[in-house]
Amino acid sequence: MFRLIKNGEELIFYGRFENTNPNDYTFYQWNCRLGTGERDPFIDVEAKPKMEPLVFAYRLILDIFNPEGYGAEFRSETAAAAHSSFDLIGFIPVFGDVTDFANAGLYILEGEFKEAGISVICAVLPLVGDFLFKGTRLYKKASHIKQSLEGDDYYKVKSIYRRPCTIGFTSGGIPEFSPYLLSSHFLPLNFNDCDGPEHLIERVKKVAEIGKGQLGFKEEQMDLLTTFLMPDADDNTKLLEFLNNQNDQHIYRFLKVWDASYKRLNQNIQSSSEIFGIQKPFLEFITAPERLDDHLEAFAKYPDLFKSWKLATDLGFDEAKKVELFADLIRLAPDEELVEAFAGQPELVRAWEVLSSTSIRTSTYWLGRISRWQDVGLNFTFVQHGTKVKVFREADEVAEIDDELQYFKINFNGLGGDIYCPLDRTVTVIGKFHSNVPKQGTWYLLPDLKLFKMGNNPGGINLLNIPVGFTWEKNRIWLTEATQRGDLIRIISDPADNHTIWKNGINTGNWADRTWTGKEIYELENVLDYHFDPSISAYIPNQ
Amino acid sequence: MLQDIKDRIKNDFEFADAIEVEKIFNQIASFGSNTGVDQVLRSILYLSNSDLANVKKYYSMYCDDPRDVIGEAEEKAGNPGHWFSIPFDQMDGFSGNLSKGEEDKKEDNLPF
Numbered sequence: 001m002f003r004l005i006k007n008g009e010e011l012i013f014y015g016r017f018e019n020t021n022p023n024d025y026t027f028y029q030w031n032c033r034l035g036t037g038e039r040d041p042f043i044d045v046e047a048k049p050k051m052e053p054l055v056f057a058y059r060l061i062l063d064i065f066n067p068e069g070y071g072a073e074f075r076s077e078t079a080a081a082a083h084s085s086f087d088l089i090g091f092i093p094v095f096g097d098v099t100d101f102a103n104a105g106l107y108i109l110e111g112e113f114k115e116a117g118i119s120v121i122c123a124v125l126p127l128v129g130d131f132l133f134k135g136t137r138l139y140k141k142a143s144h145i146k147q148s149l150e151g152d153d154y155y156k157v158k159s160i161y162r163r164p165c166t167i168g169f170t171s172g173g174i175p176e177f178s179p180y181l182l183s184s185h186f187l188p189l190n191f192n193d194c195d196g197p198e199h200l201i202e203r204v205k206k207v208a209e210i211g212k213g214q215l216g217f218k219e220e221q222m223d224l225l226t227t228f229l230m231p232d233a234d235d236n237t238k239l240l241e242f243l244n245n246q247n248d249q250h251i252y253r254f255l256k257v258w259d260a261s262y263k264r265l266n267q268n269i270q271s272s273s274e275i276f277g278i279q280k281p282f283l284e285f286i287t288a289p290e291r292l293d294d295h296l297e298a299f300a301k302y303p304d305l306f307k308s309w310k311l312a313t314d315l316g317f318d319e320a321k322k323v324e325l326f327a328d329l330i331r332l333a334p335d336e337e338l339v340e341a342f343a344g345q346p347e348l349v350r351a352w353e354v355l356s357s358t359s360i361r362t363s364t365y366w367l368g369r370i371s372r373w374q375d376v377g378l379n380f381t382f383v384q385h386g387t388k389v390k391v392f393r394e395a396d397e398v399a400e401i402d403d404e405l406q407y408f409k410i411n412f413n414g415l416g417g418d419i420y421c422p423l424d425r426t427v428t429v430i431g432k433f434h435s436n437v438p439k440q441g442t443w444y445l446l447p448d449l450k451l452f453k454m455g456n457n458p459g460g461i462n463l464l465n466i467p468v469g470f471t472w473e474k475n476r477i478w479l480t481e482a483t484q485r486g487d488l489i490r491i492i493s494d495p496a497d498n499h500t501i502w503k504n505g506i507n508t509g510n511w512a513d514r515t516w517t518g519k520e521i522y523e524l525e526n527v528l529d530y531h532f533d534p535s536i537s538a539y540i541p542n543q
Numbered sequence: 544m545l546q547d548i549k550d551r552i553k554n555d556f557e558f559a560d561a562i563e564v565e566k567i568f569n570q571i572a573s574f575g576s577n578t579g580v581d582q583v584l585r586s587i588l589y590l591s592n593s594d595l596a597n598v599k600k601y602y603s604m605y606c607d608d609p610r611d612v613i614g615e616a617e618e619k620a621g622n623p624g625h626w627f628s629i630p631f632d633q634m635d636g637f638s639g640n641l642s643k644g645e646e647d648k649k650e651d652n653l654p655f
Binding site: 368369372373423432433434436442446447448451453455456457463465467469470471472475515516517519 | 574575576577578579580582605606607608609610611613614615618624626628641650652653654655
């Protein structure tokens with residue numbers, strides 16, 4: 001099959017060489033305006049560079065004349081059409097004799113010497129030869145075409161859409177001049193082979209019309225859409241049955257969401273099945289009559305929600321839970337980072353499930369924090385406990401969230417016990433390291449639990465962490481900035497204990513003999529004008 | 544463990560002690576620090592005077608607070624300003640300027 005189509009301002013030749021399997025073909029496209037060609041333009045579109053004319057022609061010729069390639073059928077189709085034409089023209093006196101000789105030449109090239117001989121006889125004995133031999137030949141050909149039309153191998157013309165073209169050959173070798181030549185619609189070529197209930201096919205037409213007319217879909221989008229909607233796959237039937245019951249407005253919104261995903265995910269035909277496999281149940285969900293317009297707007301705007309749907313499905317959420325999740329995600333949707341996190345972090349989706357009976361379920365603050373914890377691999381789990389949420393690292397309860405009282409508590413055994421973090425303030429923690437001792441020193445909070453940040457961290461902990469180029473000056477600046485920010489300066493080692501202040505626990509009065517925590521305390525008390533408040537185990541400013 | 548530290552261990556200790564020192568240092572590396580671990584290891588090597596007992600003593604100090612080890616080494620070295628964050632072979636020619644660390648990264652202000 002070889003065709004010429006006009007697509008807007010662009011004049012495009014394209015040809016498709018089919019193997020015996022209609023799904024197995026090579027496709028060529030030449031864009032006259034751009035002067036570039038493509039082979040299999042719908043496959044790996046991103047990876048394939050446009051071909052320059054000579055390269056394009058070379059590849060095309062290779063395919064046509066490759067004896068084992070797709071071109072064999074094209075050659076036979078073209079030759080069959082030429083022979084039929086020569087035979088018919090051969091009936092014209094005098095002029096027909098020339099075409100008979102040409103026909104004979106063509107048969108010789110094909111190795112069909114018997115047929116070549118018949119054509120020569122027709123040329124030499126015009127009337128007798130024409131009616132005796134050509135009549136038989138044309139009758140046989142007509143019978144073959146009739147059989148082909150009735151058989152499965154005929155290129156089905158019962159398509160609901162065809163690309164507009166000015167000339168083409170079907171696999172029966174007959175020039176094709178059908179009413180669809182004037183059609184302005186586009187659907188993929190293999191859509192011609194689709195079978196399905198007529199009402200569904202009609203619905204696909206309707207959907208496609210809305211896509212083209214109201215949403216201005218271009219040819220490539222239309223190809224993807226119609227491939228997506230093809231009613232020959234089982235899982236599509238459900239979607240099409242669903243779409244069949246929708247009004248134009250619903251279909252419009254369905255297409256809007258579909259288009260958003262198409263653009264965002266930048267899919268091509270080859271990988272579309274995988275993505276659409278994810279999306280189909282989701283699309284059914286979002287286009288259900290009970291969905292609100294703003295829901296659909298949110299989905300169209302944040303296509304990452306598609307992935308969240310898949311994640312929830314993979315995690316075994318039932319339909320009701322998925323509806324709950326997506327209702328929450330729609331509320332959270334303005335926070336794009338969070339929506340993205342829900343699309344890629346199973347731990348976060350699981351956490352949401354646990355927290356879904358608390359107010360945290362739609363808290364961008366807490367879900368964002370949980371997402372950041374899980375993103376760096378803290379792998380916490382969560383258990384609801386009344387109005388609180390307990391945070392576990394494996395079997396160890398490490399923290400507690402109280403959304404009602406607006407605090408975050410880290411379980412701790414050092415001076416002052418648990419560390420309470422008000423959500424509007426950073427808690428800067430100073431004190432000894434106590435390597436490898438759980439819940440005692442900064443070691444537990446820093447390399448062990450890793451639940452900290454260096455710098456501003458309202459609702460959480462600020463810890464000194466200078467993995468490269470540590471100096472006292474950097475330590476001093478860190479502490480000064482904490483006081484300037486108004487952090488709560490919590491100390492986890494007893495400042496009344498000499499071992500906290502002095503190396504070897506002996507007060508020499510020398511700066512060099514102070515422990516590092518002792519130096520920080522000196523800085524707080526003598527430079528930054530703070531004093532220790534034992535009731536809260538913290539240093540507070542002298543006012 | 545960085546090469547200059549490995550070389551210094553090999554140079555400063557007998558084979559059996561060197562193995563012990565490496566074990567201690569691997570322990571420190573696995574526990575981590577609120578400072579550069581390499582700074583701590585170099586500081587311990589500097590303070591140890593090639594004596595395994597000293598390595599163990601300063602390991603104990605590290606457990607209390609790694610900053611104390613680095614501070615003591617810097618003090619003992621006469622406050623050169625490098626705080627043992629550069630390889631041993633560069634310490635003699637140290638110019639007094641350290642490269643900026645991660646603490647200079649811009650804060651995102653997102654609670655963690």
